[in-house]
Amino acid sequence: MxxxxxxxxxLIIDEEKLLENICFMQSYADKNHVNLRPHTKTHKMPYLAKLQEEYGAKGIAVAKVGEAEVMADNGLKDIFIANEIVGGAKLKRIRELAKAVDISFGVDSIPQVSMVEEVFEGADKKAQVLIEIEVGENRSGVIKEEDFINLVNHIKKCRNVHLKGIFSHDGHSYGADNVEHCKELFDESQKRTLFFAKLAEELGCKLETVSIGSTPSSMFDFDIMKGITELRVGTYILMDxxxxxxxxxxxxxxxxxxxxxxxxxxxxxxxxxxxxxxxxxxxxxxxxxxxxxxxxxxxxxxxxxxxxxxxxxxxxxxxxxxxxxxxxxxxxxxxxxxxxxxxxxxxxxxxxxxxxxxxxxxxxxxxx
The missing domain is CATH 2.40.37.20 (D-serine dehydratase-like domain)
Structure with missing residues (x-):
């Protein structure tokens, strides 16, 4: 009809524009030799998440445990919850998910990691966590170098928690004055993220993932700096x-x-x-x-x-x-x-x- x-x-989705957007961002990631991990909180549709993977994405990001559960039930196997997950009930659900899929999630404080350590006691797999770095959006994430050092050292002492990497979100790029300002914010965010990645390695943690991303700063072909391993963007697939x-x-x-x-x-x-x-x-x-x-x-x-x-x-x-x-x-x-x-x-x-x-x-x- x-x-x-x-x-x-x-709600209408134009297939031709959808596929053009998917290919555009995948090409940008490939050109810069980083993995693309689309943030599926934008569309909330396993069908589109699978399509993104078919075109080259390495796993997906979600915002909530419930989204991760639905995506896992529908065949998505590599999922990062790009959010701080706090509370025994949610952490137990992640522990259950970890039996069937590759699941990781965000942390930014010692009290949170202590909860994770307790819930994952006796689990077959360690909890896979990424530390969030605050890069200018004024939201969650580690700000002070001292707090990062203490958090990394605390994770190193944990039996049930593995530090997989770090991540940041330059969401303040939405408010950039112009394209040049957007590039400045993007570069500053990358440098700050890489600074903490280097600090983690100096503390003895070899990071698998250094993840960045927001749609505005990914639309203008800005260079992605060496050391970044993953681009994590969401809105690009549908735009607005x-x-x-x-x-x-x-x-x-x-x-x-x-x-x-x-x-x-x-x-x-x-x-x-x-x-x-x-x-x-x-x-x-x-x-x-x-x-x-x-x-x-x-x-x-x-x-x-x-x-x-x-x-x-x-x-x-x-x-x-x-x-x-x-x-x-x-x-x-x-x-x-x-x-x-x-x-x-x-x-x-x-x-x-x-x-x-x-x-x-x-x-x-x-x-x-």
Whole structure:
């Protein structure tokens, strides 16, 4: 069927753009002689994760234990949880996963590692951990050199924990002023990550993995420095309005939300049938990824969602209002695709305007 015949709201994925994006990032990683480990929290679909591996990715990243469990149940065997996992319940689930798949996860403190050591007592395999390095995003991760040294030395004393590597996320690149500034942030993040990698080796730990990544800094063919072993990026596969703004075009945006016009109450206002529960209320407010409004209307210049209610999108654009009628369908390029995917049970894969596959979003709602 023609995808415009679908009931709405519906999450649409353009197959040609999807494959172009997968090949683009795989080529970038291959050119720089690093492994590509896509962060699948973007799409939450085992089908797409397997596709990324088929095109050359070495395993996947996830954000939650629940996502790891779903991916493992669907045949993904090399999984990194790029997050600090704390608490006995979650750690026991990782211990169980480790029986069947290659699973690793993030740490950044001695108390956390002590929990891991306790839970993995008597396990057939040691817990595989990577220390997160804070590189400028002001989120989690080790900041002080002294704390890193103490953490590494603590792990070395553990019977049940193996230090596999380190990782960082230059998420502050989303707010870079321009491409040159993005490169500066990327280079600074790499240097800081490599500094701690060298420090770990000086402490007697040969690291298997030195992992970096964020989509904005991976779109401009910046050089990846020697010593980095892995590129860990997510949004690139589907892209969104913020990433489109960064690269100057929406042509690479593979995902849209199909929505129906349900009201035209004024000469400028248009209402469609998707709201905060279908596109989120997220924005990017500065830098190369800055967005206007809550989502771009595909095919219309300067048309975007001004505001949303739970189930209504509000658009003010006279040109668009004059061209459409009640019952017409529009496509929205979301500002941030990652939370949008988590709002739908399935996505429709489309090729040349025809629906060719329904893809279940099996990791939807896996928040623990």
């Amino acid at each position: 023609d995808y415009r015949e679908l009931d709405t709201p519906a 309005a913020s990433q489109g703004n960064a690269i100057g075009t929406y042509d690479r945006c593979a995902a849209t939300v199909l929505t129906t016009v349900i009201s035209r109450p004024t000469e400028e206002r248009v209402i469609t049938d998707v709201g905060a529960k279908g596109i989120t209320m997220q924005t990017r407010n500065k830098g190369i990824c800055a967005t206007k409004g809550l989502g771009v209307i595909k095919g219309y210049k300067d048309a975007y969602i001004h505001s949303v209610f739970d189930e209504h999108a509000i658009i003010y654009n006279k040109e668009l209002r004059d061209k459409i009628k009640i019952g017409d369908k529009l496509e929205i390029i979301p500002n941030h695709i990652c939370p949008v995917c988590n709002l739908y049970d399935k996505a429709y894969l489309v090729s040349h305007d025809k629906v060719i596959k329904e893809i279940p979003i099996l990791c939807r709602g896996k928040l623990t």
